[in-house]
Amino acid sequence: MTVFLCSTCGTAITPELAELATVPDLSDDERDRDKETRPPSTVPRGHYVIVPEPWGPPYIVQDDHEDPRPAQSRGPGVCREEGFVIAAGTRHTVLVHPDDAADIQPLPNWENSNGCCGATGDEGLNRACPCGAPVATLADDCFGPYELHLDPVRTFAFSQ
Numbered sequence: 001m002t003v004f005l006c007s008t009c010g011t012a013i014t015p016e017l018a019e020l021a022t023v024p025d026l027s028d029d030e031r032d033r034d035k036e037t038r039p040p041s042t043v044p045r046g047h048y049v050i051v052p053e054p055w056g057p058p059y060i061v062q063d064d065h066e067d068p069r070p071a072q073s074r075g076p077g078v079c080r081e082e083g084f085v086i087a088a089g090t091r092h093t094v095l096v097h098p099d100d101a102a103d104i105q106p107l108p109n110w111e112n113s114n115g116c117c118g119a120t121g122d123e124g125l126n127r128a129c130p131c132g133a134p135v136a137t138l139a140d141d142c143f144g145p146y147e148l149h150l151d152p153v154r155t156f157a158f159s160q
Contacts, residue, residue: 001016001017001018001159001160002016002017002018002019002048002157002159003016003017003157004017004048004094004096004101004150004155004156004157004158005155005157005158006129006131006133006154006155007133007153007154007155007156008131008135008154009129009133011130013101013104013129013135013150013155014048014096014101014150017047017048017096018047018048019047019048019050020047020048023042023074023095024042024043024049026039026040026145039144039145040146041097041098041099041146041147042095042146042147043095043096043097045097045100046097047096048095048100049094049095050092050093050094050095051073051091051093051094051149052091052092053072053073053087054072054086054087054090055072055089055090055091055093055121055137055149056087056090056122056123056125056137056149057087057088057089057122057124058089059078059085059086059087059088059089059122060085060086060088061083061084061085062083062084062086065083068084069084069086071084071085071086072086072087072089072121072122074144074145075120075121075139076120076144078122087122089124090153092152093137093150093151093152094149094150094157095149096148097147097148098138098140098147100148101127101136101150104127104129104130104135104136105127106126106127106128107125107126107127107128107134110126111126112124112125112126112137113126116141116143117141117142118138118139118140118141118142119137119138119139119141120139120144121138121139121140121141121145121149125154126138134151135151135154136148136149136150136151136154137151
């Protein structure tokens with residue numbers, strides 16, 4: 001079992017979690033969406049998985065604008081002034097169920113939390129440890145995934 005802690009103050013951000021080998025597949029069926037959280041959570045409560053793909057900014061322009069890929073895994077396509085973009089941000093984020101990090105809070109003024117019904121997660125870190133240090137990115141908008149990415153530099157794992 002593993003607990004994730006804030007690299008700034010050492011506070012536990014999660015309870016003990018069990019590692020998953022791969023990111024679970026999610027249904028795209030609208031009937032599988034939870035009424036409160038909209039899409040189902042990518043990771044079940046009590047678990048985590050390391051995501052090898054880049055997550056979040058910076059973004060780079062995609063080569064294929066005829067058939068663009070989502071900007072980040074399990075997310076929507078993002079078109080900016082320069083064209084469709086893809087995440088080139090942090091690799092190896094720790095993906096957890098958002099409820100498994102209940103004590104983290106939005107950044108002041110909801111920084112980096114823009115979206116239709118919640119945060120899209122494509123603007124960078126948007127959640128902080130109780131000490132105030134930015135540590136994670138929540139994605140909980142109605143059209144994307146429902147997941148929390150712990151930054152692998154701003155958090156660390158402790159296993160017993």
